[in-house]
Amino acid sequence: MNEQIVILDFGSQYTQVIARRIRECSVYSVILRYDTPAAEIAGLKPKGIILSGGPSSVYAADAPLPDKDIFALGVPVLGICYGVQLFAQFLGGRVEKGRKREYGKGVLAVRDATCALFGRLPKKLQVWNSHGDKLTKLPEGFKPVAVTDNSEYAAIENRARKFFGLQFHPEVVHTPRGKEIISNFVHGVCGCGKSWTMRNYVDQAVEEIRRQVGREKVILGLSGGVDSSVAAALIHKAIGGQLTCIFVNNGVLRAREAEVVREVFGKHFHLRLQYEDASKLFLKRLRGVTDPERKRKIIGRTFIEVFQAATKRAGRPKFLAQGTLYPDVIKSVPIGGNPAAMIKSHHNVGGLPKKMKFALIEPLKCLFKDEVRRLGLELGLPKEIVLRQPFPGPGLAVRCLGEVTPEKLQVLRRADAIVVEEMKAAGLYYKTWQTFAVLLPVRSVGVQGDERTYDWTLAIRAVESQDGMTADWVRLPYDLLEKISLRITNEVRGLNRVVLDLTSKPPGTIEWE
Numbered sequence: 001m002n003e004q005i006v007i008l009d010f011g012s013q014y015t016q017v018i019a020r021r022i023r024e025c026s027v028y029s030v031i032l033r034y035d036t037p038a039a040e041i042a043g044l045k046p047k048g049i050i051l052s053g054g055p056s057s058v059y060a061a062d063a064p065l066p067d068k069d070i071f072a073l074g075v076p077v078l079g080i081c082y083g084v085q086l087f088a089q090f091l092g093g094r095v096e097k098g099r100k101r102e103y104g105k106g107v108l109a110v111r112d113a114t115c116a117l118f119g120r121l122p123k124k125l126q127v128w129n130s131h132g133d134k135l136t137k138l139p140e141g142f143k144p145v146a147v148t149d150n151s152e153y154a155a156i157e158n159r160a161r162k163f164f165g166l167q168f169h170p171e172v173v174h175t176p177r178g179k180e181i182i183s184n185f186v187h188g189v190c191g192c193g194k195s196w197t198m199r200n201y202v203d204q205a206v207e208e209i210r211r212q213v214g215r216e217k218v219i220l221g222l223s224g225g226v227d228s229s230v231a232a233a234l235i236h237k238a239i240g241g242q243l244t245c246i247f248v249n250n251g252v253l254r255a256r257e258a259e260v261v262r263e264v265f266g267k268h269f270h271l272r273l274q275y276e277d278a279s280k281l282f283l284k285r286l287r288g289v290t291d292p293e294r295k296r297k298i299i300g301r302t303f304i305e306v307f308q309a310a311t312k313r314a315g316r317p318k319f320l321a322q323g324t325l326y327p328d329v330i331k332s333v334p335i336g337g338n339p340a341a342m343i344k345s346h347h348n349v350g351g352l353p354k355k356m357k358f359a360l361i362e363p364l365k366c367l368f369k370d371e372v373r374r375l376g377l378e379l380g381l382p383k384e385i386v387l388r389q390p391f392p393g394p395g396l397a398v399r400c401l402g403e404v405t406p407e408k409l410q411v412l413r414r415a416d417a418i419v420v421e422e423m424k425a426a427g428l429y430y431k432t433w434q435t436f437a438v439l440l441p442v443r444s445v446g447v448q449g450d451e452r453t454y455d456w457t458l459a460i461r462a463v464e465s466q467d468g469m470t471a472d473w474v475r476l477p478y479d480l481l482e483k484i485s486l487r488i489t490n491e492v493r494g495l496n497r498v499v500l501d502l503t504s505k506p507p508g509t510i511e512w513e
């Protein structure tokens with residue numbers, strides 16, 4: 001059995017982030033319910049236990065409490081936030097409502113640098129707090145090792161028993177050196193080696209998918225985006241021909257999109273790919289429609305219709321697989337809640353009608369985007385797919401303003417391909433969040449050769465972003481912009497003007513629509 005850390009989940013929105021930090025230390029961890037019996041935990045032979053934070057107060061009547069015997073397993077324990085208050089509750093300390101809530105950035109002053117958690121770290125650290133209750137009396141055998149302005153017990157330890165408590169959150173990015181604190185715990189205190197790799201993750205996920213699916217069939221809506229592609233490759237590795245992927249050509253795909261998906265998944269992976277060319281149907285329904293919301297609705301509805309018919313042809317599988325990632329899962333885990341109720345429907349396959357009764361498989365739902373990308377590379381997917389930029393479900397329809405016509409789509413596809421090609425050649429494509437072309441149905445006068453033209457306008461949109469919620473426009477080099485502009489006006493008929501979008505989000509959005 002792999003060396004592992006057990007994380008007991010008391011409902012913190014950061015529990016998965018703790019697991020992620022431990023993966024970053026190349027150590028395996030499992031997240032278990034807060035009240036998992038100590039005997040069951042002992043059976044896993046964990047090298048350490050982490051008690052997550054949580055929204056409750058330890059003295060509330062319905063506070064989630066662990067099996068008290070976990071403190072007698074002889075295993076190192078790290079309590080984070082609510083987790084440290086549990087120590088106090090169980091081992092004879094005291095927790096009270098703090099006079100002021102400690103929320104946000106704080107400065108931690110390490111008083112005892114010999115504490116194993118702070119090895120090789122400076123004496124002053126920026127940390128992130130999020131708690132109302134406060135530890136006011138330490139349990140027997142504990143001593144404070146670090147303080148903040150608001151708390152004399154920001155970090156505590158019982159060195160003999162290897163019990164540690166942190167009032168702040170070491171797992172979040174706002175505690176910049178927090179990962180080293182976690183590394184000190186898992187490697188230094190618990191003695192874990194670095195045995196956990198993406199390959200182990202694949203093996204384990206494969207085993208789990210096989211167990212869940214048995215001999216049943218699985219269907220997956222493959223968009224060619226990162227998430228559905230990685231989910232497809234992973235599930236295919238687990239169950240091969242039991243998986244059918246449905247790729248819908250909705251008529252508003254980018255240049256070569258359908259070919260790439262067919263090449264990679266059909267020819268290279270030999271995956272059972274059901275290619276549904278519904279482009280004519282989509283374009284027919286979009287005819288004459290200019291309102292962006294209506295365009296989206298038509299595409300969404302038509303997608304469901306086409307997908308539904310396709311699943312019938314695929315033999316009505318029992319399972320629907322989705323590439324839901326951790327950030328797509330609603331953040332806070334209600335204690336005792338039904339996890340299925342918390343799954344957000346996927347953006348692109350989103351809103352499948354209730355009557356389509358599927359059991360869900362979501363093998364990526366504990367992972368973050370960058371981990372999914374690494375997983376994709378581990379599974380042998382090409383960089384072109386694994387590192388691709390986000391692309392909206394309604395495709396080029398949102399980048400082709402006004403009515404979507406085959407003629408406009410053809411112009412936009414060509415221009416967009418040039419933008420992407422030149423960005424790649426300049427080594428900038430994979431460094432920006434999104435870079436694409438938008439077709440503006442605005443005609444203006446130009447001159448080409450001796451001829452006067454009256455053609456459309458193309459906007460170049462390049463943005464930098466962390467998560468798509470906010471974005472800044474990218475200062476692309478003039479030489480590159482010149483090259484893109486020249487190529488577009490020379491090679492794409494129907495365009496005589498190229499402009500650059502200098503708007504951030506807010507006030508703009510990333511897509512134009």
Ligand code: XMP
Binds near residue numbers: 392434469
């Ligand atoms: P906006 O335009 O709202 O976009 O700033 C934010 C991010 O979301 C992407 N986007 C979508 N993604 N289906 C998707 O999967 C959609 O319908 C959709 N609409 C926008 C957009 O590309 C950007 O990354």
